[in-house]
Amino acid sequence: MPAEWHRHESTWLAWPKDPETWPARVPLVQAIFLRMIEVLTAHEQVDLLVDDEETEAHVRAACPWPQARNLRMHRIPTVDAWIRDYGPNFLLGLDGRLAVNHWGFNAWGDKYPPLSVDARVPNVLVPLLGAERFTPGIILEGGAIDVNGGRVVMTTEQCLLNENRNPHLDRTAIEARLREFLGVEQVLWLGQGITGDDTDGHIDDVARFVSADTIICAKEDDPSDANYAPLADNLRRLELARDPAGRPYHVVTLPMPGAITKGSGLPEDRLPASYANFYIANGVVLLPVFGHATNDQRATETLQALFPDRQVVPIHCEPLVWGLGAIHCVTQQQPATGSAPVGSAYVARGL
Numbered sequence: 001m002p003a004e005w006h007r008h009e010s011t012w013l014a015w016p017k018d019p020e021t022w023p024a025r026v027p028l029v030q031a032i033f034l035r036m037i038e039v040l041t042a043h044e045q046v047d048l049l050v051d052d053e054e055t056e057a058h059v060r061a062a063c064p065w066p067q068a069r070n071l072r073m074h075r076i077p078t079v080d081a082w083i084r085d086y087g088p089n090f091l092l093g094l095d096g097r098l099a100v101n102h103w104g105f106n107a108w109g110d111k112y113p114p115l116s117v118d119a120r121v122p123n124v125l126v127p128l129l130g131a132e133r134f135t136p137g138i139i140l141e142g143g144a145i146d147v148n149g150g151r152v153v154m155t156t157e158q159c160l161l162n163e164n165r166n167p168h169l170d171r172t173a174i175e176a177r178l179r180e181f182l183g184v185e186q187v188l189w190l191g192q193g194i195t196g197d198d199t200d201g202h203i204d205d206v207a208r209f210v211s212a213d214t215i216i217c218a219k220e221d222d223p224s225d226a227n228y229a230p231l232a233d234n235l236r237r238l239e240l241a242r243d244p245a246g247r248p249y250h251v252v253t254l255p256m257p258g259a260i261t262k263g264s265g266l267p268e269d270r271l272p273a274s275y276a277n278f279y280i281a282n283g284v285v286l287l288p289v290f291g292h293a294t295n296d297q298r299a300t301e302t303l304q305a306l307f308p309d310r311q312v313v314p315i316h317c318e319p320l321v322w323g324l325g326a327i328h329c330v331t332q333q334q335p336a337t338g339s340a341p342v343g344s345a346y347v348a349r350g351l
Helices: 026-040 053-061 066-070 121-129 171-182 228-240 293-306 345-349
Strands: 008-014 045-050 071-075 089-092 098-101 132-134 152-156 186-190 207-211 214-219 250-255 284-289 311-316 332-335
Touching: 008 026, 026 045, 026 284, 026 311, 045 053, 053 071, 066 071, 089 332, 098 121, 152 171, 152 207, 171 186, 186 228, 207 293, 214 228, 214 293, 228 250, 250 293, 284 293, 293 311
Parallel strands: 008 045, 045 071, 098 132, 152 186, 214 250, 284 311
Antiparallel strands: 008 332, 089 098, 207 214
């Protein structure tokens, strides 16, 4: 599996429209998607799933910028917009050919009614793309893993060892599947995710690879905040971790935006807002920001220093995170073909 900074052929999105996911906020969320499309199409193709001809016409009319020629729409119905989790997990083979992992999807541990329409999206896209498909046979969402393009994957115990995903598999068995289907040698296990995350601790709200040997890790500065202890534990684990060659990782901290709630201030209304939910694309990094002037700026400057060859573009995501996810959760990168990254699934499987 290529790292996210590997050159993209395209970014895949699914048009948001579910009022149950974003009560009274669907138009605001759609405006966020249009902003993402505007930024991304200046650098790469965007493939957008829409339900019907009417939606396609509406989106096309809302994209007046010249680079909108790089927006391609597909009439493939979906229920929700979290294509990171139910969409195909793209791979490259040794010869640079495109392939996908089609992981099982059970609506984040059966927390919601079965999203069978969304779970079928990889089945529809595989023949469209002419890609080879692998079926690992386990439940796993794309937001639960992050790779460095060099045979290392990072995840959390809270999610991948949760009994609501694969109760028949222990840590050793899950590591074996990750090695086989992602082409990795090492699995970096962090502990818990952040408060308010209904995915049971997806890694893309916690820590991310920004290069083969550098990891950025969310850090809460307020000891009274519910995220302080679990994020401190994750940071300690990363500082103690060693790569497959025995070398320490370079660990950089990323601030948290502070508590963002649905208005009541009650713990159960906490939203999973995290700057770690950024998305790396060709030439740009899309960064979710949440209206915290100081920490929004700190996060922007931190990422810009780590990506000097890309422009970091902050996008206000408070309406989006009401659906319990942000930019990384609604994007899925398709790597450019023609050059195989180290650690592809073909390497692991001997193909």
